[in-house]
Amino acid sequence: GAVVSQHPSWVICKSGTSVKIECRSLDFQATTMFWYRQFPKQSLMLMATSNEGSKATYEQGVEKDKFLINHASLTLSTLTVTSAHPEDSSFYICSAPNHRTGELFFGEGSRLTVL
């Protein structure tokens, strides 16, 4: 079964609303998690690194106030798309490294559609 879980898998929202996506590591602790964005038929682009107990590290060009990241515990990171607009519609994927084993696990992804 999945060791990194994302919720929700699908979300449709109206323009101007905020949407929260959760990423959970199910059987290991993750001090860091990574958030990626994938446009249709394109590759994954790293948005930010989520750090437990401290601020997230954003990649160049990613708006911090637009994509709020909170790493509240060693097993949960959340990505909140604030005041979503249609151009924010995308597939968002998180990943979490198991530092004990060195393996990197990906979530199932969350498809956001903003109307």
Added chain:
Amino acid sequence: AQSVTQLGSHVSVSEGALVLLRCNYSSSVPPYLFWYVQYPNQGLQLLLKYTTGATLVKGINGFEAEFKKSETSFHLTKPSAHMSDAAEYFCAVRPLKGAQKLVFGQGTRLTINP
């Protein structure tokens, strides 16, 4: 900075034929290299990875890849394609001693013809 180039955004082969998906990388330090598969509306599943040691790496579902430092390549192969192999494939790289951030190639969509 690391980068990954996948030659061919779309590859089509017949069932039973050889699958070859190309990946070239650039890295200032010895990299870790990965191949992932993605089925529609799903996350990524690790096929195989190269870290150190043997340059020919075997993965799941009959796939394998060979790290060729002289060619900065990490091409993915499978001797005989199966219909279930139809998916999007991503090559990725990360620095040997870096964080576990991955840089992905553009992806190659593999289509299997009956």
